[in-house]
Amino acid sequence: AQTVTQSQPEMSVQEAETVTLSCTYDTSESDYYLFWYKQPPSRQMILVIRQEAYKQQNATENRFSVNFQKAAKSFSLKISDSQLGDAAMYFCAYKRGSSNTGKLIFGQGTTLQVKP
């Protein structure tokens, strides 16, 4: 069975600095997708970034980028120029790509605090 692990329950970063959130996963599949979701205090789950496993290039969305290491099964999220609005819980998630009905499996989450 696939699993997703986020080993950092909490992280903090100074405003305008860079922070990296860690995620590892376990799978025997070769075709899959990885996601980072943000959950602010409003509770809404917001997609931050998505990575297809067959793409070697790391995904980037403005200040958010990932370091995807397929062999190591690692998928970290880097937030550059951190802003107060980035404070939230961040979830790493995995989806098997071989089926369009596949479910998303989430890690335990990392709470990010941004200090002014």
Place this chain on the structure above:
Amino acid sequence: DAGVIQSPRHEVTEMGQEVTLRCKPISGHNSLFWYRQTMMRGLELLIYFNNNVPIDDSGMPEDRFSAKMPNASFSTLKIQPSEPRDSAVYFCASRSGARGEKLFFGSGTQLSVL
């Protein structure tokens, strides 16, 4: 589009009562998911539907939980009878048929069973 709509946003009930959570997915999406979020267990998938048919309900904790999707625009998650350990945030999410397409989440229902 208004996004995934869940109701109620908050529900407080007493142990033993029946609870029904409702979800309207985004129009055109053919997959619907129910997740439960707790501090201890994080986000757990309870059940998901594809084209209104339940595909995987292995995450449904007990027979007290049931979910239905009578049509493409409506789903319910029912707990009968409810217990204090059912207290959690319940999310509904939907997705179009594309393989890597993202899930769109509702705002969740905060359930408190006293």
